[in-house]
Amino acid sequence: MPLEEPVTQATRPVNLPTDQSPQNFIRDTLPEAAHIIQFRLPCAACHYPVAWLWSELRISGMRIMTTLNNKAMAAMSDWLDLLVEKRALPCAVTQVTIHGKTEYLRATGYADIASGESITEDAIFRLYSMSKPIVSVALMMLYEEGRFQLGDPLYRYLGSKWRKENMSVFAGWRGDEEAGRKEVDFDTVPCQSDITMRQVLTHTAGLSYGFDPSGRGIAVDRIYNKTMVHPARHPETIADDDPSMLAAFCDVLAEMPLLYQPGTQWNYSYATDVCGALVEILSGQSLDQFLAERVFGPIGMVDASFDLSADKADRMPHNYRYVPPEGVGPDDVYKGSDTLHFPHLGTITDIDEGSRGGYLNPARPKFLSGGGGLLGTASDYSKFCSMLLAGGVNEQGQGIMGSRTIDYITSNHLPGGQGLMDMVPKPEFQYSETAKNGGSFGLGFSIVESTQEAGLIGSVGNYAWGGAAATIFWCDPVEKMSVVFCTQVMGMQPPNMLRAKLGSYIYGALES
Template sequence: MAQLKVETEPDEVGFDAARLARVDEHFRRYVDDGRLAGWTIAVSRRGKVAHLSHHGLADVEAGRAVADDTIWRYYSMTKPITSVAVMMLYERGLLALTDPVSRYIPSFAQQRVYVAGPAANPATVPATEPVRVWHLLNHSSGLTYGFHHSHPVDEIYRSAGHEFGVPQGMDLAAACDAWAAMPLVFQPGTEWNYSVATDVLGRIVEVVSGRSLDAFFADEVFAPLQMTDTAFWAAEDDLDRLAALYIPDPGDGGRIRRHDRMGVGATRKPVFLGGGGGLVGTAADYHRFTQMLRRGGELDGERLLGPRTVAYMTRNHLPGGQDLKAVGRPISAESETTGVGFGLGFSVVLDAAGSKSLTSPGEYAWGGLASTAFYVDPVEDVTALFFTQLMPSSTYPIRPQLRTLVQQALVD
């Protein structure tokens, strides 16, 4: 089991301990007033954990406290892991970023693009170019999510049972064929729209590697990084470590436990291996993943990617070098769009002043549906993690608050 522990005093790596304590002081209020059940926060600099804290309960109904070994649903923090897997195959010469997706998933060969009309009878035109692997990596493919509720194609997804997940019993291969049969929101490569694209990447990993996505992750990513608690479901023996999933209570500002399909989905092996949001694991495991990234693809002698590949992934790949504000469709999250671009699996800060964020150009990050978040600031050599289980992530401004509270504590 990966261990997460404080490795240095804050002042030894340039933090003011009293200012760093503001992180906990602020987020304790989220628990104490009932907005969140509990959380874990980890902050590192120069590869050493300078701050680690837990507060509140992982499962309110069971009275179980958040602990070092609590298992969290990563949701979209799965996406960077899948993106790394794709780039590992790219480094081996097994695929090219410019490859049409149809080379691996034939149903993508005849894509059509929405131009007008209602979801029940949309007008479409042929795609002017195929959806390519790099379109999937930077969300410029034209695919979407049913839960956006901002475009007729989103409604088409929902009508087919693709909102938060896929229809029951559908596997990854069948889901990709279903998405390929639906119109794209825009011509590939012209805009940015958060989507099921990373799930499609997961299927490409399966086709190219000849292994199921869970097997590839286990052998090629988790074992080398010693991420022993990360998988697509919590094993039966570990269910007493799995955090409960909550949504806001509109009545009193607190939270309500989700006992539905999403709430119990992480308790058994899924049919659908979602490379865009299916993994669960511990803060310690995800910390090891972030340290591999900040070290340029290597950790404890195990190299997953070359440093130039990581640098390439964490630069802006949006059309024309623009930011998300200029070319992105809005998403229901608290992530900033002005001054922020998108790389191959991560958001990337282009202009900290423009984004109104206390951070550095080149910071890369992402978060998950249940209000989890991470970021890596390569200029300050800081990584920060926040884990809780409240969906949706747009409920509270946790990500920008985390960044501000951590960065303001730097004094060297």
């Protein structure tokens, strides 16, 4: 089939060999980097229908003038305005980037509801767990340098406390279960295998977070809450060579019983804080220095940091907590515009006092949480996403990470190719957006394996994560699109519906 390349480039004729399938021709001949604008197809000579070729080009990840329909995006803007008006959200800054170009950036709502101060596009948000993909990428940059392998045991880098011989696994409460839980009296069994680097990157190490202080759903969380003494409570005991407190934290964490034998279940956990400690050990730099020099600086994430300088303090919005609605019944019916507000029917209350001071204090030692300590703007995070979608290069074409490594870390790394729900025995107790079918987990990212089961419009292979204050991002490697959504609401319910509704609007607005 004679085929002329894009008329927007200086080209030469490309002919499809008779012994090559059209699928292989598209895969091997057409450069993915070329943004195809128009093809001239001499139809009389075509061996394959134009409609088929167009479809194959779309499937191969190549796009023709992909844009967002303005009317459809205006409807999304109206929806976000409505959530602010109903006090379901205090604010929202949303950025959609396609092929590295910002197609939508909008701020709505308030940085401080009480004062009426409006939010701005350059607001600096508490990213909380959206720190995790960044720190996971930082660790995998050291993997590219040959400093570790994914099967390496943690004790090789963190010391003997992390040997299986020195670790235990929770086996149940002693005596009467309720009494054992109350007194934190429990049995353990020996740890059967050493925790590996892959397991801390995938939350399959047996660690936890302490989000269930009762221990009724995640038993070891009660033990964490009652017996674990975080080094941040006693900064005077931190060694001079541990300004991030990460070494001291890992020593304390290793003393906690594991929730399960390593590699047998998935549980959201402090694992990415361990990854932050590993970045320091393997690089010889503190986590904040490594991120500043190797990630934030090269990518252009100018406001990303563990600290908030005094001259930027007024750019951090207030933090709020979700308040469940009253008088809402399971049989209530929603019609018309009420369906736009549903299911975010609760309100919010200001909890900013106490959630700001730690960021404003640049002194060390200070706990630099790789799992939840970073700040940044929507633009900062969009640049991080664009780097990943561009195959590891920044806006200037400078290499940050290899494209094959990005493909590797955003593929399923759960044992035996299992889905996430195959490894989560009690999803109702998971403090994350992953407690649903249709997904898997890579090295620091959740991954969509089935859009139908996940209930998320988009592409198979989308990778994502969110933060405790209802921040969200996802990257679509087929559309070469990233979406970053920032607000500040702790405990937002239901936790995954903001992403689902954003996807409904954005994918509905895509035009090629």
